[in-house]
Amino acid sequence: xxxxxxRNLFFLGMLGFGVLYLWGLKGLPDFGRxxxxxxxxxxxVAVAQTHATNLVAAVTFDYRGFDTLGEEFILxxxxxxxxxxxxxxxxxxxxxxxxxxxxxxxxxxxxxxxxAVRVLGLALIxxxxxxxxxxxxxxxxxxxxxxxxxxxxxxxxxxxYLTGEYVALRRVSPESxxxxxxxxxxxxxxxxxxxxxxxxxxxxxxVLPLGTTGQLNSSGTILLINLAVSVEVAGGxxxxxxxxxxxxxxxxxxxHG
Amino acid sequence: xxxxxxxxxxxxxxxxxxxIVTSRHLIHLVICLSVLQSSTxxxxxxxxxxxxxxxxxxxxxxPGAPVVDPVVQALTLTNSVVAxxxxxxxxxxxxxxxxxxxxxDPDELDILHG
Numbered sequence: 001x002x003x004x005x006x007r008n009l010f011f012l013g014m015l016g017f018g019v020l021y022l023w024g025l026k027g028l029p030d031f032g033r034x035x036x037x038x039x040x041x042x043x044x045v046a047v048a049q050t051h052a053t054n055l056v057a058a059v060t061f062d063y064r065g066f067d068t069l070g071e072e073f074i075l076x077x078x079x080x081x082x083x084x085x086x087x088x089x090x091x092x093x094x095x096x097x098x099x100x101x102x103x104x105x106x107x108x109x110x111x112x113x114x115x116a117v118r119v120l121g122l123a124l125i126x127x128x129x130x131x132x133x134x135x136x137x138x139x140x141x142x143x144x145x146x147x148x149x150x151x152x153x154x155x156x157x158x159x160x161y162l163t164g165e166y167v168a169l170r171r172v173s174p175e176s177x178x179x180x181x182x183x184x185x186x187x188x189x190x191x192x193x194x195x196x197x198x199x200x201x202x203x204x205x206x207v208l209p210l211g212t213t214g215q216l217n218s219s220g221t222i223l224l225i226n227l228a229v230s231v232e233v234a235g236g237x238x239x240x241x242x243x244x245x246x247x248x249x250x251x252x253x254x255x256h257g
Numbered sequence: 258x259x260x261x262x263x264x265x266x267x268x269x270x271x272x273x274x275x276x277i278v279t280s281r282h283l284i285h286l287v288i289c290l291s292v293l294q295s296s297t298x299x300x301x302x303x304x305x306x307x308x309x310x311x312x313x314x315x316x317x318x319x320p321g322a323p324v325v326d327p328v329v330q331a332l333t334l335t336n337s338v339v340a341x342x343x344x345x346x347x348x349x350x351x352x353x354x355x356x357x358x359x360x361x362d363p364d365e366l367d368i369l370h371g
Contacts, residue, residue: 003279003364010278014271021267031259032308039305039326046327047315055313055327056334064331071335078342085349089356142314147338214316233338240345247352 051210052140052219060145061225065204069189072229076186079236083179086243092251113162121163128156136230140219146226150233157238166249169242178239185232192224262303269296283351283361287344294340298333305329 029035042055042063052058060068132152139145161169196205204221211218273293280286305326311318313327355361 006278010275014274017270018267025260025263028263028304031262031303032306034305034307034326036305036326036328039328042327043313043324044321047320053315055315055324056330059327059331060334064328068331068335071339074339075342078339078346081346082342082349085346085353089353142316143312145334147334151338151341236342240342243349244345244352 047213050206050219050222051213052222053214054140054142054145056143057140057145057222057226058219061140061222061229062204062206065193065221065225068225068229069193069204072186072189072232075236076182076232079182079239082240083243086247088251118163121159125156125159125163128152128159132156132234136226137216139226139230140222141214141216146229146231147233150230151237153230153234154237154241158241161241161245166245169245173238173242175239175242178235178242181231181235182239183235185228185230185235188228188231189225192221192228195221262299262306266296266300266303269293269299281362281364283354283363284348286363287347287351290347291340291344294336297336301329301333301336 042059046055046058046063047053050058050062052062132149132155134149135144135152136146136149139149157169157173160172193204196203196207199205199207201207206220206222208220208224210220217223270293273289273291273296276289276292277286280289305328307323307325310323310325313324313330315322315324318324351361354366358366360366
């Protein structure tokens with residue numbers, strides 16, 4: 001299909017979309033006058049039911065826990081897909097680290113890291129890890145949680161790469177460890193779900209003691225699932241990061257002859 | 258009554274899709290998809306917003322105080338994480354396409370290589 005006909009088809013489609021969108025908006029309450037039953041009910045009962053003060057976490061990991069399990073496995077599948085797509089192909093070889101250092105392929109080698117980046121990166125690694133752990137651990141109390149905290153933790157791995165070398169990144173997050181974290185996190189979520197079955201209730205029912213509202217060890221399975229998700233997200237994003245870096249820095253077309 | 262958030266969502270959707278349809282570079286296409294996906298965040302959060310209400314975090318506000326809808330916020334949260342990993346997957350595909358075909362231009366990829 002030519003460029004112009006593709007664009008014309010787009011404008012035709014947008015016309016249809018615009019009509020449907022306006023039609024859909026007509027059925028919505030005015031902006032700022034939200035009247036959804038679920039949200040308003042949850043705002044009244046959720047803190048008492050789950051002992052979590054962050055209602056977003058309560059919804060994500062308890063009321064909609066089963067849906068989030070599905071989304072968790074979308075994430076898992078995407079990370080596994082990246083790992084499979086970026087593996088060394090038949091006609092390629094992952095060069096050993098020393099070879100990569102020696103190879104004079106200037107176009108693909110990483111640019112030299114400036115001292116300013118090294119110092120700043122080094123200073124940020126500790127606080128980033130601590131902040132990530134804080135965001136994860138307080139996910140059921142304040143904004144944050146396993147998803148966002150896990151990404152912050154994975155950022156620490158990126159800082160290690162920026163500060164040191166690719167080899168240093170591999171040392172703090174070896175592939176086997178990130179893969180393990182990724183799988184344990186995904187499996188851990190499902191395992192917490194089975195606690196509900198063991199207690200004779202439905203899958204993912206919040207059966208653990210709820211603790212005191214506002215305390216760190218409260219909200220039962222929400223806290224546990226939060227931790228599992230953080231392990232999975234941190235592992236998954238570190239794995240994606242490592243795969244892309246490996247692709248850029250190490251994988252070379254195998255020399256023929 | 259304000260239509261602005263809904264207009265922003267529609268605009269992000271439109272420009273994102275336009276970018277995808279007319280893209281001449283696969284990396285550009287993935288970024289356009291991210292723009293398109295962000296329209297869903299704006300739409301979801303706009304639907305759940307209540308004028309004068311605070312965030313659904315009952316730490317420093319009394320129980321029963323008006324807060325915005327936590328359900329759409331939870332949807333947006335998982336949505337954004339999944340969007341990030343899907344972008345990574347597509348970028349990985351783009352890397353391999355470039356290796357096999359030597360180009361990032363989708364228009365030059367119409368011939369199937371065995």
